[in-house]
Amino acid sequence: MSGNEELPDTARSARRLSIAITRLRSRLRMEAGLHATGLSISQLAVLQQVVDDGPVTAAYLATAQHVTPQSIAQNLAVLKAAGLVRAGRDLQDGRKILMTADDSGRELLTSLQTSRKAFLTRAIDALVAPEERPDLEKTIELLERLAAADFGGKQGGTL
Template sequence: MTSKSGPQESAVNAQRLNDAMKRLRARLRVESGQHATGLTATQLAVLLSVVREGPVTAARLASLEHVSAQSIAQSLAVLKAAGLIHGTPDPRDGRKKLMTATPSATELVDKLLTGRASFLARAIEQVVPLEEREDVAKAIGLLERLAAADLSDGGA
């Protein structure tokens, strides 16, 4: 099998990667019990950021999640109503609020992350032969590089 390298192959691989990630994300939502939370993937991503980064401003959350301030505000409103986060005035700028996760939010995030990691560990153990485990580690490194890519110059 010959392989032509170039933009067309990159486009095909980009679509395959996108499709695989979509299926894996959906599977992780099911395996972790995410559906039972009643929260959307976006709301849970924001909650995870509050747990990891908190106390944190809405502006910082918007930056972390690569979404608009309006989108963050909507997610924060749902999370506040669910009793998963609360806001306190920023001591450096009283006009801003610092979002902090409640203990129940931290427990929820831990449970979801543990469920995801458990599924992935079992899947690797059962599906990936020992001789391919190093390939998995390499693929993770590549995915991390892709996620961190700064293409603001247009890719040139």
């Protein structure tokens, strides 16, 4: 009996999980029509942050997104040109510029989220038997725990 047959190989499981998550994310992007928006994942993440937390400064966005101010400026320029966000002066401190989501930005995110949810609903209904639903719920709980894992810093090697 080889080592792979005796015990689950954690590294092998980690690799399979990483590949499965990557494939599912790609599929969700495709099903949502994300590529048709012409926006990058980073730009959509910034738009989501503005919708969730706005009005906000570019400095806030850079910190929240863990990117440089230059990266945020580039993403905001694209979002502004597309009419998805707008800039305005802070009424409390006229030196600050606040970013606010336009209605079209909110509508775009809602549309993408609705499409992803519809795809997952169809896939679950078609592929997950009723007796497997508790397994799916347990899997979701495990994925949520993995996503929330905090080891006090980066662990492991590169991707």
